[in-house]
Amino acid sequence: MPVLLLAVLAAAGWAAWLLGPTGASAIVEIPRGAGAGQVGRILEENGLVRSGRAFALYARWRGVEDKLQSGYYRLRGEGAASLLRDLTGSGEQVMVRLVFPEGWRAVDYARRLSGAGFDGEGFLRLVNHPPAEWTPAYVAGPTLEGYLFPDTYDLPRGADPELIVAVMLRRFDREVTPERVEAARRLNLTIHGWVTLASIVQAEAGSAEEMPWIAGVFLNRLDAGMPLQSDPTVAYALGKKLPELDRYAGDFEVNSPYNTYLHTGLPPGPIDNPGAAALEATLHPKRTNENGLPYFYFFHAGGKLYLSSTFNEHLRKLNRYYY
Known part of the structure; x- marks a missing residue:
């Protein structure tokens, strides 16, 4: 050979x-x-x-x-x-890696879980009707919305809803540091109020850079006793996505405690699950212009955030960019 x-x-x-x-x-x-x-x-x-x-x-x-x-x-x-x-x-994987994006609602997380072979419906039932004995004391709202921390999770295949919710709650608990609790208190916010406001900031902001300014506007409105007038809260009340809102169909007249056009103060609880950037920005807001005047109004145009201290200034800017 x-x-x-x-x-x-x-x-x-x-x-x-x-x-x-x-x-x-x-x-x-x-x-x-x-x-x-x-x-x-x-x-x-x-x-x-x-x-x-x-x-x-x-x-x-x-x-x-x-x-x-x-x-x-x-x-x-x-x-x-x-x-x-x-x-x-x-x-077949013994663990399933799932990404839960910031700003998604619990119902969106449930759909992602169902798509990956988990009990999404059971997860949503548990979120909407959590047992009092293992719900964190700082959750003062009717559901666990807002406390399902957005992150990447490695979940055991076939994990039951109780385990998945517990893992998410434990991850959120790491965000509740003594320093942050004190920062919220200085803003006259409870932990629940902080998370609720952060969820609105998350829904309203086009970028992380905008979040402190938007948080500042809403905090100024809360302090002044003005309604927040946040469209995402109305969308949440109706179970709609933001682009689906129809003013002419009466969506903004819906009688819900989540409708911040009809009710002052914060809604009963978060409207989504805010990420770390929104939670942090809400505790470190930017509230005034260069002259020290508080901002009370904002809108987006051309990918940019426009802030105003008075309603007349707000109208002038709106007319300039939209009419």
Whole structure:
């Protein structure tokens, strides 16, 4: 047998051994954005392959380097081909990674959970009717809306609604520091009032940079006894998205405590689940212009926020940009 052929056969045998079954099993986490090299190292460290580098080369040769999916997997070392199938969509994850964006309502979170195979309806029932014995004392509203902290969560597949809600509440609790409680108190806000206002700021702001200014306007209005007149609160009262509001259909006349056109003060509770930026901005508002006059009005035009201290100034700006 020619020497070259022997060398080829030996190399092929060596590669087959490197990429072949190891008999090991393990639960592993594949991080988001991990390339074939990093995935190979994780598999090697857990005894699932003999060479992570060989696995990475094999993944590239198979053309699936960019198809490796993040998450938690229960894997068996049955060979590189089997592992590739599991990590590119065929394997069942033992944990499911879900992103819950800031500003979404509980009903939106429930839909995301249902889409991922969880009990979204049970989750929503629990949020809307939380047991008093494990509801945080600072939740003074009728539901847990606002306290389901927006974040990326790794959830056990098949987790029941109680566990999911508890995980979200524990994550929110990290935001309630003594310093923030004191900052809210200086603004005449309870924790519940702070979160409620932050949810409105979240819904109104086009960017994080706008949030302190919008928070300042609403705090000035609260102090002056003026209605907040926030469209997102009306949308929440009707179960609508903001673009669906119809003034001519009487939406702004809806008799709801969440309608901040009809009622002064804050609504009974948050209207969405605010993120860290909105929570922080609400405690550090920007309330006045360069002359020290408080802002009471704002609107958006052309991607920019316009603030005014008087109603006449507000009307002049509106006429300039909209008429």
